[in-house]
Amino acid sequence: MESYRERLWPAPWIGLIAALAIPASLLTFAPISVLVGGIVGTALALGVIAAAVASAPIxxxxxxxxxxxxxxxxxxxxxxxxxxxxxxxxxxxxxxxxxxxxxxxxxxxxxxxxxxxxxxxxxxxxxxxxxxxxxxxxxxxxxxxxx
Structure with missing residues (x-):
């Protein structure tokens, strides 16, 4: 029987920092394609958030x-x-x-x-x-x- 359980979820500001990958990717890929930049930035941001959540110790x-x-x-x-x-x-x-x-x-x-x-x-x-x-x-x- 568990008497204590806590998952150390990442702080909400981690998501805000990860979201900075979107404008950075847009700027990087703008000469090629803004759409590609948006897709890559979103994928990077979601990847960082997923890694932070998956690595949260219990x-x-x-x-x-x-x-x-x-x-x-x-x-x-x-x-x-x-x-x-x-x-x-x-x-x-x-x-x-x-x-x-x-x-x-x-x-x-x-x-x-x-x-x-x-x-x-x-x-x-x-x-x-x-x-x-x-x-x-x-x-x-x-x-x-x-x-």
Missing amino acids: IIVADGMLRAGSARVPLSLVGETTVARGDEARLARGQQLDARAHLVLRPDVAPVLRIDLTDPDDPAPYWLVSTRRPEELAAAIAAAPRT
């Missing part, structure tokens, strides 16, 4: 496991969690980041949750996960049964 707490993107860890190996927003999140992603940490980050999702691992054999000391609801994710991890 975070799930269920069945004694934490899944973030393609990685998963048993909740029995999860230690403390720390919510970071604003400047704290920026520092956690940058100056304070351990190069060994497992990252599931979206540039358009500012808050992060640091999830410490207690497995001495795991080379990653913690996971750093982007989430729009870090307090809810931390609560779901804390409340989930450890198996």
